Amino acid sequence: MSFTGMVEVARSNDPVLISFIQALLQDEGIDAVIADQNMAVIEGTITVWRRRVLVAADHEDRARGVLTDAELDAHLS
Numbered sequence: 001m002s003f004t005g006m007v008e009v010a011r012s013n014d015p016v017l018i019s020f021i022q023a024l025l026q027d028e029g030i031d032a033v034i035a036d037q038n039m040a041v042i043e044g045t046i047t048v049w050r051r052r053v054l055v056a057a058d059h060e061d062r063a064r065g066v067l068t069d070a071e072l073d074a075h076l077s
Contacts, residue, residue: 005056005057006033006054006055006056006057007054007055007056007057007060008035008052008053008054008077009032009053009054009055009060009063009064009067009076009077010052010053010067010072010075010076010077011050011051011052011053011075011077012050012051012075013049013050013051015051017072017075018034018051018053021053021067021072021075022034022053024066024067024070024072025053025055025063025066025067028062028063028066030055030059030062030063030066031055031056031059032053032054032055032063033053033054033055034051034052034053034054035051035052035053035054036049036050036051036052052077064076
């Protein structure tokens with residue numbers, strides 16, 4: 001999978017929060033890719049590997065707005 005043209009909008013080691021962020025973005029028609037998910041699974045319960053939420057660069061501002069509206073600013077990258 002190529003991440004060319006994608007930017008990170010959020011990062012967390014909480015899988016529930018990552019799923020919530022992805023669902024919020026999808027509800028707004030913004031495709032999000034979760035990076036480092038496999039590494040986090042391989043490491044098991046160790047929360048060192050934070051998952052990153054990536055969106056297309058041309059959707060970055062809108063995605064950040066969605067997360068800000070949901071009061072998730074603290075997780076913005």
